[in-house]
Every structure is written in C-alpha cells, then in structure tokens.
Amino acid sequence: MTHEIVQQVEALAPRLAAAADETERLGKLSSESVAVVREAGVMRMLQPKDHGGFAAHPRDFAEAVMAVARVCGSTGWVCGVGGVHPWEMALCDRRVQEEVWGDDPDTWIASPYMVGGVAVPTEGGYTLSGHWQFSSGTDHCDWIFLGAAVGDAQGNPLSPPRVLHVILPRRDYTIVEDSWNVMGLCGTGSKDIRIDGAFVPEYRTIDANEVAQGEIAAQRAGRSETLYRLPFWSMFPLGITAAVVGITEGLLTAHYGYQAGRTMATGVKVKEDPYSLYAISEAAADIAAARTQLLDGISRAYDLADAGRPVTFEQRALIRRNQVSCAWRAVRAGDQIFARSGGNALRTDNPLQRFWRDSHAGLQHAIHVPGSIYHTTALTEMGIEPAAAQRILI
Template identity: 80%
Template structure:
C-alpha cells in the first residue's frame, strides 16, 4: 500500500513542478517548495512518533523522495538528505530531541557529515571549530549535524582517530552566502558552514561509529522501531540515490511529453522513428530496474532487522554496491534519451535540461563514487577481509 505521504506528494506534484524554476533561480528552495514539502510531511517520515513523525519503513521514505524529485530535482535532493536527519536525531540524547522538536515537530535539521572540524574536549563537552561544504537546504533549517574529529588542545586530530556527529542550533554557526554557484542541483542551496569556538554540550554529540552500526545507537536511545536499528551507511545513501533516480524518472517523463508531437530535422515524426522509441524503452527499463533494486536492498536489510537477525558487514556492502550502481545506471539511461531530445532540449526554458544537469550533479556525492565500494565488495565475494580504510562509508 502506498504511504499517505507519497500520495500527498503526488497530489501536490504539479505545484512542486511549477515552483522548480524559482527554486533554481534563487539557488535555494523557494518558499512555495518548502511549504509544499511541509504540507506533505516528507521530512517527518523517519522522525519518531513521539515527536510527531511516522517512524516509517525506509522504503516509504525513498518512494516519497523519488516522487518529489520527479517534479523538482533540487527539492527532492533536499528531502533525500534532510529527511534522514530526523532518523539520526531519534538516536541522540532525549534532551537535544526536546530542544529541536519540543515546540515544533516540523523543525528541519541540516548537515554535512564530512569531519571537516575539530572538537576539542573541555569540561562538559567540546569546543568546535571548522569549515564545512555542501549543507543542502541549510537556509531552511534551525539545527545542524556536523561531522568532526576529536582533537587535542592544539586542534590536531587525536590518534587513533575518533569521529563525532555534533549538533548545533542556528545561532552557533554561520552560513556562507554566495558559496553555492554550480551547474546542477543549484536549487538545493548547499552552502558552506563555518563554526568558530562553539561550545557543544556532551549530550549534543553522538559517536559516529555507534550510528554506523545501527543496533548499538538504537539500544542506547531506547528506540525499538525497526527503522532505527538500521546502519547509518545504509539509510543515509538511500535518500540521496532515491533523489537521483526520481530525477531521472522526471527526465524520462518530460522526454516523453516533449517527443510526443516532435518532428525531427529529416521530417520524421519521433513517434514513427524506431531507433528513438527503442532508446526510450531501453532507458525506461534501466530506470525502473534502478528503482526496484534500490527499494529491494533497503527492504532486505529492514526485514533482517525486523526478524532480529544481525546485519553483517557483507550485507551492508552488497546493498551499498547495488545502491551506487542504481544511481549510475539511471543517469546513464537518462543520457541516452536526452541525447535524442533534439536541440530545443538545451533551452533554459525547457525542464529537460535542468533534470539532466541535476541528475549528473547527483553522481558527484561521495556515496556515489563507485571505486572503493566496488573494490571492497569484490574482496568480500572472494573471501578476503577488507582493510579498515576499505570499510569507510559502508
């Protein structure tokens, strides 16, 4: 059964599409886009029920992100990234959950998780300094997760390294305006963040390794819903890849609408050109396969957790491998149809070119870089134990 939030997104789809051009022009989500996402409830899908969320199956979350992305790639991307943050917040100390959602369960949380800062231990917490890039949707968020390395008094990372996710209110960090000038996903407003000597109470931090394992953090937080027992590196990539696949679905739909009555330069109607129709069907199949495999992977992990079975590193690696391939397969399929859309598809008033640019921009995220994950998964398949550095982001 389709989740009510997905149904709501579909109903609001034409309005999301109508707001997409303004979102791109602004370089951040338009007020209309934000209002529609709030109305649909997308950001609350993985939020715990005791704070106004759905604690939904991650499959429903992915389908909602795809549905948004089909109409506006930038808005779908922000939903895919930002929609995971309530999931992690559910694993944090109850005190910070109350601070974030106590007065408004629709409060949004930004990131990024790259450990681009140093957290120096002090009495009662840490002092944080750093500069982060790629904070998607940050203009619309009142709190932020930031990745940081625990450091010494001189600001150098401790060895062996220890990574934290720390949580800051809007007043404790600076958004760098004009730091997001890009050719794709420009409407995401993924700006830089700067923190200078901010105090982070202990309860506003969580060990990144615990979150990565899933079960440990859920037990510590007292969360029993299955979704919170999943590993971080299975849930976080899900929203990002779902956005990319949804964008390619939007590209396909706009291509079909554009080609329906189009006549090519040689006078042949596209609907009578066998080679173009072949390419359309082939691309549609590849995009559909990407959707199916992505949803199947996260569903398999959820089923294991639901049954009380451990999720092994091999399980995680295979799902990450497939998730990465899903994104590349869908974008490559989009290339085949965009290249057959004619010169008018390049015009800035044609949504086709925006979907094409946004899909390619989505492949630049670290979770879509295939080399490391493919290497590691192949080693596992041969019965070879991966080295510690080969386990990163899995």
C-alpha cells in the same frame, strides 16, 4: 500499498513543478517548495512518533523522495538528505530531541557529515571550530549535524581518529552566503558552514561508529523500533540515490511529453521512428530497474533488522554496491534520453536540461563514488577481509 505521504506528494506535484524554476533562480528552495514539502510531511517520515513523526518504512521514504524529485530535482535532493536527519536524531540523547522538536515537530535539520572541523574536549563537552561544505537546504533549517574529529588540547585530531556527529542550533554557526554557485542542483542551496569556537555539550554529540552499525546506537537511545536499528550507511545513501533516480524519472516523463509531438530534422515523427522508440524503452527499463534494486536493498536490510538479525558488514557492502550502481545506471539511461531530445532540449525554458544537469550533479556526491565500494564488496564476496580503510562509508 502506497504510503499516504507519497500520495500527498503526487497530489501536490503541480505546485512543486510550478515552483521549480524559481527554486533554481533563487539558489535555494522557494517559499512555495518549502510549503509543499511541509504540507506533505516528507521531512517527518523517518521522525519518531513520539515527536510527531511517522516512523515510516524507509522504502516508503525513498518513494516519497523520488516523487518529489520527479517534478523538482533540487527539492527532491533536499528531502533525500534532510529527511534522513530525523532518523539519526531519534538515536541521540532525549534532551537534544526535546530541544529540536519540543516546540515544533516540523523543525528541519541540516548537515554535512564529512569531517570539517575538530572538537576539542572541554568541561561538559567540546569546543568546535571548522569549515564545512555542501549543507543542503541549510537556509530552511534551525539545527545542524556536522562531522567532527575529536582533538587533543592543541586542536590536533587524535590518532587513531575518533569521529563524532555534533549537533548545533542555528545561533552557533554561520552560513556562508554566495558559496553555492554550481551548474546542477542549483536550488538545493548547499552552502558552506563556518564555526569558530562554539561550545557543544556532550549530550549533543553521538559517536559516528555507533551510528554506522545501527544496533548499538539504537540500544543506547532506548529505541526498539526496527527503523532505528538500521545502519547509517544503508540509510543516508538511500535518500540521496532516491533523489537521483527520481530526477531521471522526471527526465523520462518530460521526454515522453516532448517527443510525443516532435518531428526530427529528417522529417520523421519520433512516434513513427522505431530507433527512437527502442532507445526510449531501453532507457526507461534501466531507470525502472534502478528504482527496483534500490528499494530492494533497503527492504532486505529492514527485514533482517525486523527479524532481530544483524545487518552484517558483508550485507551492508552489497547494499552499498547496488545503491551506487543504481545511481549510475539511472543517469546513464538519462543520457540516452537526453541525447535523443534534439537541440531544443538545451533551451533553459525546457525542463529536460534541468533534469539532465541535476542528475549529473547528484553523481558528484561522495556516496556515489564507485571505486572503493566496488573494490571492497568484491573482496567480501571472495571471503577476503577488507582493511580498515576499505570499510569507510559502508
């Protein structure tokens, strides 16, 4: 059964579609796009119920992200990234949960998680400095998760490294304006973040390794719900890849509408050309397969956790391999569609070119790099233990 939030998104889709061009021009989500996402409740899907969320099945969350991305890729991307942050916040100290959501359960949280600074231990917590890129949707967020390496007294990262996800309020960091000038996903406003010596209390941190494994962080946080016992590297990539698949679905929908009445340079109508129709259906089947495989992976992880069984590293690797493959498969299919859309598809008033650019921009995210993931998964399938460096992002 379709989740109520997905139904809400589909009902509000015309408003999102109408705001998509403004979102791209602004370089961040338009006020209308933000209003629609808030009204639909997408950002609260993975939020715990004790803080006004839905604690939904992650499959439903992915479908909601796809529904948003089908009409506006940038808004779908922000939902896919930002919508996972309430899931991790549920694993954090209850004090910071209350700080973030106590007055407003619709407070949005930004990131990025890649290590961009060093947290130096001090009395009661850490002193943090650094520079981070790609903070999607950050203009609309009041708190942020950041990846930080724990350092020594001189500010040098420890060896072996220890990574924290640190949580800061808007007053403690600077958003670098004019730091998001790109060719795709322009409306995500994924700007840079700078911090110079901010104090982070110990309770506003969480160990990245504990979150990666899922079960440990859930036990520490006192969360028994299945949702919060899932591994980070199954959950975080889900929203991002869901956005990419949804964008290609939007490209396909726009292509159908555009081609239905189009006559090619040869004088043949597309609807009467068997070669074009074959290519369209082949691409559509690949996009549908990408959607199905992505949802299947997170559903399998959920079922394991729900049965009280651990999601092993080998299983996590398979989920990641398939998730990466879903993104590339969908975008390759989108290329076949766009290549057969004619010269007018290049015009900026044609949404086809925006969906095409956004889909390719989505592949640039680190979680879509296939090499190390494919390499490691093949080793595990052969029964070979991968090295520590090969286990990163899985």
